[in-house]
Amino acid sequence: MAIQQAKVFVEDLQRGMFVSRLDRPWTRTPFALQGFYIRDQEEIRQLQKYCRYVYVDVVKSVGEIGAKLRKITGAASQAATDKSASPKRRVPVAINCKPVQVKHNSYLRPEPVRKEAAKARQLHGRIVQGMHEVMVQIKSDRPLPIGDVNHVVTQMVDSVLRSPDAFSWLARVRDKDEHTYSHSVRASVWAVVFGRHIGLRRQELVQLGLATLLKDVGKLYLSDKVLKAEKRDPRAELEYRKFVDYSVKLLSTDPNIDQQVLSIVQCHKEQYDGSGYPRGLRGGQIPILARMCGIVTFYDEATNPRGAEFPVPPSKAVGQLYELRNSAFQEQLVVEFIQSIGLYPTGTQVELSTGEVAVVVEQSYQRRLKPKVMLVTDAEKNLLAKPRLFDMAADDDRKQALVEKGKKSLAEVGLITITQDLDQSRYPQIDVAAVRDQYMFEQRLPAFIARLLPKS
Structure with a gap:
C-alpha cells in the first residue's frame, strides 16, 4: 500500500503521528532520518524549533490520532501514490521477519577518541597484517591462521566498545599503502560499530567482526577478469557468485571455526526480498548477523568503489542504502546502521x-x-x-x-x-x-x- 501524506503544521502535531517528510532537508535538523513516530512533547518541541510544517503518514500513524487521520483522508480504503518515492526501489510483499531486538546504550559512554587512539592504530595494523597472512596461506595451500585473526578481532571489539570513533577514523581514511583486502577490514570495523550500537553481546560482536573480515577469502579463487569486471554477463555473474561457497569451504578447513561465523559468511549476500544468493533466502530466514554483514558490505562498497581515487561522500552511500530498505535490506536494520555511524562519520x-x-x-x-x-x-x-x-x-x-x-x-x-x-x-x-x-x-x-x- 502506498503511503498517504497529510501536511500538518507543527502547532498541531500530536503523539502517535508518523512524520515522513519535513519542510526542509532532514540533514539540517537533529533528526537522524526522515520517518519516525512522535513519542513525546520533546520531539514535538524540536520539530517546532526547526520546521513550520511536516508531512505525516496517515497509514503508519497510531492510536486515536492515527484513526482520526485515516478517517479524514480515507486512507484506510485507498492510499494515494507517494510521488516522491523512487521508481527504482523494489517493494516486496509480505516478507515474514520479526523485528530485531535492539538494546541501545548497552555499553558505557564512549571514551574520548584520543585515549583509545594509540591502541586502535596498533590493532588496526595487526588486523591488516593478519589479513595479509591469510591471503598468503591461501595461495600456498597452508592452514589458515584463523585463531590468530580471531584473537586480534576480539581485541578490536574491546577497543570499539571503549571508543567507536578511534577505529572509525582508521576505517574511513584510505591511506596510500592500501591493499586489495582493505574493504574487508573497513567493513569489519563498521560491523562492530553497528553491533555495539544495537547492543549485541560481546561474543556476537566477535563473531560478526570475524565473519565480515573473512567473508571474501574465496575471491582468491576467482580470475581477475571475473573479479574486477565493471559489468558481468550472466555466465560471469554466476562464476563470481561462487566466491561465497569458496569462502565457506576454505574456512571450514579449520576444525575450530565458529559455526556462527560460517553461517554469517554463507548468508551475507542473501537479500531481504529473496533476490540474493546463493540460496535465495528471504526475511527471517537470513540470520540477523548475516543481514547486518550484508548492510555494512554494501555501505563500504558504495563509499569505496573499486578503482576510485577518493571515497564517495557518505550521504550518497546512505541514500543508496536507504532506497534499498525492505527490498535488499531490512528497514529496521538500515535505520539502525545509519544511526550507528551518523550521517557524517568520523573522517568526513x-x-x-x-x-x-x-x-x-x-x-x-x-x-x-x-x-x-x-x-x-x-x-x-x-x-x-x-x-x-x-x-x-x-x-x-x-x-x-x-x-x-x-x-x-x-x-x-x-x-x-x-x-x-x-x-x-x-x-x-x-x-x-x-x-x-x-x-x-x-x-x-x-x-x-x-x-x-x-x-x-
Missing part, C-alpha cells in the same frame, strides 16, 4: 553554513548532526594556516542558552550547521590523514600545518 569532509570546510574528528553521540570538527579552510575556501578545533554541539548549546535567556534571538546567534558532506576530490589539498594524525596522535601543531599546506 563537510561544508558548514558559514562556508568553511572542516573534517569531522569526533562524534557527539547524543547529537549526531553536531560533531566536533577541525576547520581547515575559511569561508572563501582558502586553506587555514592554523586549523582549529570546533565543537559544534558546545557552540550550539552556548547560543541556545542565550536565546532561552532572552539575550538574543535565534536569528542573531546564527546557529552553525553542516550543509553538506564533500567529495574529497573537490579539495585534494586537504590531507584528511594528516587531520586524523594531528587530532589523534600529535601534540605539536606546526608539523600538522606543514603537512596540510599545498605541496610546491
